[in-house]
Amino acid sequence: MKHPPRALGFLDEALRALDAEGLLRPRSGPVDEDALSFCSNDYLGLARRPAPNASSGSGASRLVAGERAVHRDLEADVATWLGCEAALVFSSGYAANVGAIAALARPGDLVISDALNHASIIDGARLSRADVVVVPHLDADAVRYGLQAPRRGRAWVVTESYFSMDADAPDLRALRAICDEYGAALVVDEAHALGVLGPDGRGLCAEAGIVPDVVVGTFGKAFGAGGAFVAGSASLVSWLWNRARSFVFSTGLSPVVAEAARAGLRESCERPELRQAVLRSATQLRRGLRELGVEAAGFGQIVPWIVGSPAHARLLAEDLCARGLRVAAIRPPSVPVGTSRLRLAVSARHAPEDVARALAVIAEAMKCLPR
Numbered sequence: 001m002k003h004p005p006r007a008l009g010f011l012d013e014a015l016r017a018l019d020a021e022g023l024l025r026p027r028s029g030p031v032d033e034d035a036l037s038f039c040s041n042d043y044l045g046l047a048r049r050p051a052p053n054a055s056s057g058s059g060a061s062r063l064v065a066g067e068r069a070v071h072r073d074l075e076a077d078v079a080t081w082l083g084c085e086a087a088l089v090f091s092s093g094y095a096a097n098v099g100a101i102a103a104l105a106r107p108g109d110l111v112i113s114d115a116l117n118h119a120s121i122i123d124g125a126r127l128s129r130a131d132v133v134v135v136p137h138l139d140a141d142a143v144r145y146g147l148q149a150p151r152r153g154r155a156w157v158v159t160e161s162y163f164s165m166d167a168d169a170p171d172l173r174a175l176r177a178i179c180d181e182y183g184a185a186l187v188v189d190e191a192h193a194l195g196v197l198g199p200d201g202r203g204l205c206a207e208a209g210i211v212p213d214v215v216v217g218t219f220g221k222a223f224g225a226g227g228a229f230v231a232g233s234a235s236l237v238s239w240l241w242n243r244a245r246s247f248v249f250s251t252g253l254s255p256v257v258a259e260a261a262r263a264g265l266r267e268s269c270e271r272p273e274l275r276q277a278v279l280r281s282a283t284q285l286r287r288g289l290r291e292l293g294v295e296a297a298g299f300g301q302i303v304p305w306i307v308g309s310p311a312h313a314r315l316l317a318e319d320l321c322a323r324g325l326r327v328a329a330i331r332p333p334s335v336p337v338g339t340s341r342l343r344l345a346v347s348a349r350h351a352p353e354d355v356a357r358a359l360a361v362i363a364e365a366m367k368c369l370p371r
């Protein structure tokens with residue numbers, strides 16, 4: 001086959017530059033599911049269940065011919081579980097955030113976004129063409145200050161409930177009160193909290209006793225499946241059905257994935273011991289790291305170990321992998337410059353002896369770190 005002109009030749013140099021900065025992410029081989037891994041977001045250990053007996057595809061957008069009973073059943077399950085009027089299922093968490101924010105906010109509106117919000121939130125705000133104010137991480141006073149500025153349209157405050165790289169959380173009660181005071185809508189992405197944190201795993205909004213205007217969640221983490229949802233009022237869901245481009249112009253979620261999501265949600269409710277196990281193991285891991293002189297940030301099932309430079313994070317992760325422990329090295333742009341880290345994610349599948357083994361491997365690797 002004749003090769004095209006080298007219009008993309010600049011990419012070779014760009015890739016070399018990424019490598020020199022310690023930011024290149026090469027494709028790795030298939031994951032060994034039996035290896036000791038603290039990389040996965042499969043927090044309740046449900047992702048390895050056999051697939052349900054269901055159709056593999058929807059065949060079209062749900063607005064055209066892709067609507068299936070399982071979609072509505074899943075949405076009803078989510079709405080009942082969260083105690084809201086309705087929910088709408090998207091193909092991914094990224095599609096849910098981009099679609100919802102871009103469909104709700106308009107030019108002239110104000111979107112106030114936490115500095116460490118997920119890329120899908122950032123991109124949704126950009127696509128909305130609203131005025132975007134990025135506030136310092138977890139700074140409720142900055143949110144209040146931002147809402148005091150004159151604006152032409154509506155205001156939207158967008159945050160995650162449990163930040164997946166820092167394992168921390170905003171003061172959701174304060175944000176709800178501020179939004180109510182200034183007539184703003186509160187949008188909360190509960191992707192990493194649902195299934196594990198809060199009463200019955202219903203997230204940190206439920207734990208705080210507040211109701212956001214828009215809730216985003218995913219089935220691809222604690223529930224061991226795929227897809228995501230936006231939940232809230234019936235009017236919200238009807239608007240997104242009509243105007244969320246990432247929903248309207250996407251093939252409906254595969255029925256087999258939707259059935260798996262229903263099963264994962266149901267099992268998470270029926271087996272509270274899974275939540276207890278993952279949080280118990282996370283506590284063991286944090287305690288063990290402290291004993292090794294590592295101050296792991298945050299709380300819950302995500303355990304961040306901030307090491308600084310991207311090269312340091314990559315080399316440490318490679319060393320641990322060579323010793324039999326898979327840990328993700330997280331580098332910019334996923335985290336701010338200077339805060340590259342190892343992100344250890346705990347699962348209900350991790351027995352106490354697995355955590356002890358991980359700590360022993362980390363202790364050996366730390367002996368080889370440059371002083």
